[in-house]
Amino acid sequence: xxxxxxxxxxxxxxxxxxxxxxxxxxxxxxxxxxxxxxxxxxxxxxxxxxxxxxxxxxxxxxxxxxxxxxxxxxxxxxxxxxxxxxxxxxxxxxxxxxxxxxxxxxxxxxxxxxxxxxxxxxxxxxxxxxxxxxxxxxxxxxxxxxxxxxxxxxxxxxxxxxxxxxxxxxxxxxxxxxxxxxxxxxxxxxxxxxxxxxxxxxxxxxxxxxxxxxxxxxxxxxxxxxxxxxxxxxxxxxxxxxxxxxxxxxxxxxxxxxxxxxxxxxxxxxxxxxxxxxxxxxxxxxxxxxxxxxxxxxxxxxxxxxxxxxxxxxxxxxxxxxxxxx
Amino acid sequence: xxxxxxxxxxxxxxxxxxxxxxxxxxxxxxxxxxxxxxxxxxxxxxxxxxxxxxxxxxxxxxxxxxxxxxxxxxxxxxxxxxxxxxxxxxxxxxxxxxxxxxxxxxxxxxxxxxxxxxxxxxxxxxxxxxxxxxxxxxxxxxxxxxxxxxxxxxxxxxxxxxxxxxxxxxxxxxxxxxxxxxxxxxxxxxxxxxxxxxxxxxxxxxxxxxxxxxxxxxxxxxxxxxxxxxxxxxxxxxxxxxxxxxxxxxxxxxxxxxxxxxxxxxxxxxxxxxxxxxxxxxxxxxxxx
Numbered sequence: 239x240x241x242x243x244x245x246x247x248x249x250x251x252x253x254x255x256x257x258x259x260x261x262x263x264x265x266x267x268x269x270x271x272x273x274x275x276x277x278x279x280x281x282x283x284x285x286x287x288x289x290x291x292x293x294x295x296x297x298x299x300x301x302x303x304x305x306x307x308x309x310x311x312x313x314x315x316x317x318x319x320x321x322x323x324x325x326x327x328x329x330x331x332x333x334x335x336x337x338x339x340x341x342x343x344x345x346x347x348x349x350x351x352x353x354x355x356x357x358x359x360x361x362x363x364x365x366x367x368x369x370x371x372x373x374x375x376x377x378x379x380x381x382x383x384x385x386x387x388x389x390x391x392x393x394x395x396x397x398x399x400x401x402x403x404x405x406x407x408x409x410x411x412x413x414x415x416x417x418x419x420x421x422x423x424x425x426x427x428x429x430x431x432x433x434x435x436x437x438x439x440x441x442x443x444x445x446x447x448x449x450x451x452x453x454x455x456x457x458x459x460x461x462x463x464x465x466x467x468x469x470x471x472x473x474x475x476x477x478x479x480x481x482x483x484x485x486x487x488x489x490x491x492x493x494x495x496x497x498x499x500x501x502x503x504x505x506x507x508x509x510x511x512x513x514x515x516x517x518x519x520x521x522x523x524x525x526x527x528x529x530x531x532x533x534x535x536x537x538x539x540x541x542x543x544x545x546x547x548x549x550x551x552x553x554x555x556x557x558x559x560x561x562x563x564x
Numbered sequence: 565x566x567x568x569x570x571x572x573x574x575x576x577x578x579x580x581x582x583x584x585x586x587x588x589x590x591x592x593x594x595x596x597x598x599x600x601x602x603x604x605x606x607x608x609x610x611x612x613x614x615x616x617x618x619x620x621x622x623x624x625x626x627x628x629x630x631x632x633x634x635x636x637x638x639x640x641x642x643x644x645x646x647x648x649x650x651x652x653x654x655x656x657x658x659x660x661x662x663x664x665x666x667x668x669x670x671x672x673x674x675x676x677x678x679x680x681x682x683x684x685x686x687x688x689x690x691x692x693x694x695x696x697x698x699x700x701x702x703x704x705x706x707x708x709x710x711x712x713x714x715x716x717x718x719x720x721x722x723x724x725x726x727x728x729x730x731x732x733x734x735x736x737x738x739x740x741x742x743x744x745x746x747x748x749x750x751x752x753x754x755x756x757x758x759x760x761x762x763x764x765x766x767x768x769x770x771x772x773x774x775x776x777x778x779x780x781x782x783x784x785x786x787x788x789x790x791x792x793x794x795x796x797x798x799x800x801x802x803x804x805x806x807x808x809x810x811x812x813x814x815x816x817x818x819x820x821x822x823x824x825x826x827x828x829x830x831x832x833x834x835x836x837x838x839x840x841x842x843x844x845x846x847x848x849x850x851x852x853x
Contacts, residue, residue, distance in 0.1 A: 295659060342838070346845050349603055349658045353797045357837040360790065364830035479790070483666055490663055520678060526670025533663045534652065 239427050240291065240418035245548055246498045249541070253501060254408075261400045269396040275508045276403035277465045280410040282488045282500035284457035287414045289486070290495030291423065292450055293430035295352050298339060298359030300481030302455045305362055306332040306462025307472045308372055311381040321384035321467070329459040335362075336455020340448035347433075356479055363477040377473030381466040399468070406464055407501070410457050414497060417453050426450045487529055492539045499541025506540065570702045575819055577699075581708045583815030584715025588770035589788060590795040591722065591807045592763025598739040598802020598851045600756050602650065603658050605665035608792060609672035610764050612785030614638045614771025616680055619687045619780045627690040631772050638768025639761045646760050654756075669786060676782045684779035711773050718766070719808065726804060735759060739802055739851050791818075794833060798840050800847025809849055 261272055281303055288294040309328035313319045319327065343354040366372050383393040384402075393399050417423050425446045428436045437443055466472050475481070492503020507525075514521035537543035593607045617637045618630035625633070645668075653664050689707045696703040726732035737745040738755055746752045778784065791814060799810025817836060821829035840848060 295662075342842055346841060349662075349801070350797070350841060350845055352658070352662065353793060354838065354841045356790070356793070357834045357841065361831055361834035361838065364834060368827055368830060480786075487663070487666065520674040522670040523674030523678075526667040526674070529667035529670070530649070530664050533656075533660050533667070534649070536656075 239424060240415065240497065242415075243545075245545060246496070249498050249502065250411075253498075253505065254404075257404050258401075261397060261404065264397075264400075266396055269400040271508060271512060272400040273396070273403045273464075273468050275505055276400070276407045277461050277468060278485070278488060278508060279407045279501045279504040280461035280464065281458055281485050282492065282504050283407075283410050283414050283497065284454045284461065285482075285485050286489050286495065286497055286500045287417065287457070288426075288451055288454045289489060290497070290500075291418060291430065292426040292447065293347075294340075294343075294355075294447065294451065295486065296355040296451075296454075297352055297479050297482040297486070298355040298362070299454070299458050299485055300479060300483075301359035301362040301477040302332045302336055302458035303462040303465065303481065304366065304472070304474070304477030305335055306459030307381075307466040307476055308366060308378070308462075309459075310463045310466045311378045311472050312372065314382050315378070315380050321382050324382075325384075325460075325463045328463050329456050332459025332462065333452045333456040336458070337448050337452035339455075340451025341444055343451075344444035344447040356482075359477065359479055359482060363474060363479070366477055367474040375474055377471060377475075379471040381470045381472065383467045383470070393467075403464055403468070406460060410460060411497070411501070413453070413457060417450070418497070422446060422449060487525070490539055491529065491532055493541030493543075493545070494538055496538070496541050496545065499539050502541050503539060569700070573700045574702045574704065575823055576816075577702075577704055577708065577712070579812075579815040579819035580712050581815075582819060583811040584712050585770055585774055586788075586791055586795050586814055587715050587807060587811035588718060588766050588773075589792045590799070590811055591718075591804060592766040593792060594796040594799065594802055594807045595735070595739075595804065596760055596763045597796065599735065599742070599759050600654060601658075602654060603661045603665065604650075605662060605789065606645075606668035606672060606785075607763075607767055608785035608787075608789035609669055610638050610642060610767040610785070611771040611774070611788055612676060612780075612782070613641060613672070614768030615775040615778075615780045615784060616676055616685070616771075617768070618772035618775045619685045620680075622687050622775075627688065627776075630687070630775075631769075634772035635765040635768040638771070639765040642761050642764025643757075645764075646757055650760065669789075672785065673782050680780075680782070682782065684781045687775045687780065689776045707776060711777070714773060718769075722804060731755075731758075794837050797847060798837060800850035802851030803847075803849050806847055806849040806851070810847075 257272065260268065264272065281299060284302075285296060285299050288296055306328045309331045310324050313324035313327045314321060317324075339355065339358045343351055343358075346354050367375055372378060383399065386393055386402075391398050391402075393402055418426070425436060425441055429441075429443060429446060433443060436446075462476070465476065488503040488507045489500045490503075491507060492501065493499025510525070511521060514524050518524075532539060535543075537546070589607065589611055593604060596602055596604060614634040614637070618634040621630035621633050649664060649668070653661050693707045693710050695706055697706050697709065699709075726735060734745065734750045734755055737748070737750060738752055742752050795810035795814050796807060797810075798813055799806025799808070813836070814833060817833050818829065821832045825832065
């Protein structure tokens, strides 16, 4: 079950403080990177919710993000909606799509679940790539940023946009944490541990899985809207399975099933990507080697490693046991 | 167009050629999975490596030098991978395996870029396989017929080995129940190694024969990976018959989809995969009944 340990709270506070400080002092390039981190952070929060806690390792989250980005762009450009209703519409579409995928894949587990989500993700990718309606492989441009001039905020300014992106990360985190603390979140963790038992307890398994997947899809859709607003351009590449694979890598590097770890992973991944790609065009190989090393070390990512180290150092408090019995 | 017999012959041959290429790749992957429960996403990278080795060697040793040595080189690489990564990840669960081999793809793509560069490499077809031949009223490239024949020959050989020899019986026993097979005195570890290396060699062979018809680029392994995975999931993980059925289904749906329903072609194969996973989650012809 998901709890906010002191270490997790401290890491969150540290990340928030660092992000806000950086947003205040960084130049244009730094702010662009901050927005990029924020988009990836929302996506990996969404993925960790289902993969880390529910054991549903999804390779269609890139597609859910892409659907959100395209739906936002199309709703704003062609239907003439303003940014906020377009965002709501786009997120609703990703949510509905994720619910359907979750419901259909609910019976599959392990490698079959991975393959099934891959199939749905690639279906969406191929559809967008081939359909002339949505620009094909040229993509679409002209996604607007929300107009907050009534509040005196100009989101075309990169500093304001970075802060807005950080706010959305906080929102996504709050949604994920609230979901995990709710009855649904507990059922999800229970399903991961022992599906038969939860079934015997009377849980409608497919509905719980599909609902959790839908919430995750909503967050991925939100990340998509933010991505569209950030670059004001969407391409089919957003829906590709490699985006999902990269998100999974970030979740693993950060710490699967910790919710805080993947955010840390997103920060490290984007910074590493920019630092290494400045040095060598072969940065993917470095990321690959790091990934292999992390998985082979059997540590649960950077954050999981910290958690187990700290837990090993201090004696387990007795109170915890008593609480669990009560 | 569609009433012309030549059209159907041509497209059927194209579909068969794609199917046989996918068969060479998927058979190794699927038997490795059936036997070892190991998901090797880097299988496509082995195929790309085979293509590069074949392209490089064909310059000095001619086409057949590359054709014969590429599978060997890939088998040696596979053996190295087996002892460095695969063996220790055998019991680590599908998630860790997917991730380690996903990391390997990253490394492999950049390693090939580093050694061979970003530009596509061409490779010449040996002279007596070059050119076209008249077949049922259509002109068809001889080399593509050679791919079909090679695929069928490998299929026949594997069927023979798996169903008629003692090694084949041991492999089938291992796929069925590896613990029981070990109890009966079969050295399951050595068999795993053998199957893994042979699977790698077949991937290298696929790369070598594909090199002249496709361009040899660093991301060719990534491009073939998804079709290969679709083949083995549709067919049923771990079964030879499944790999054959999956390859044929993929080859025909892809080829005929592209000419008959061009706007829907790539959605079609994924829709088929989803339909199979929903109705028969274990695939059409699973290894275990």
